Amino acid sequence: MTLLITVFAAVISTVIWYRRDPQDSKNDMKVGVLCWLFWGASIMWLVDAVFEYIELGAEYFSPSLKDMLNDSFLGLAVIALAMIIWLIVLLISDPRGRVRRALFKKVSTAGKQ
DSSP states (O other): OHHHHHHHHHHHHHHHHHHSOTTOGGGOOOHHHHHHHHHHHHHHHHHHHHHHHHHHGGGGGSOOHHHHHHHHHHHHHHHHHHHHHHHHHHHHHOTTSHHHHHHHHHHHHHHHO
């Protein structure tokens, strides 16, 4: 389930990245970073699945409900962590300058009081 969830996230983020206009500087939301995070997680889970299949054999394809639920929660946690990392990168790079404007606005209004 972790592999499936992260591959879906990687494909969706890649389609969003591919569809955006590279000439539009206002549309630079660092979606490429999100793609790299999701594809990296997908490769990691693929390697994990291969080694688990080598270890378990055909039993790999019949997991228990508890294992599937745990894997689903882990996959969603990985997606959430990647989104948090992407948000931090986005706030640090501040492509639209909103964080910078908000900080300087508060500094300028604090100096006037």
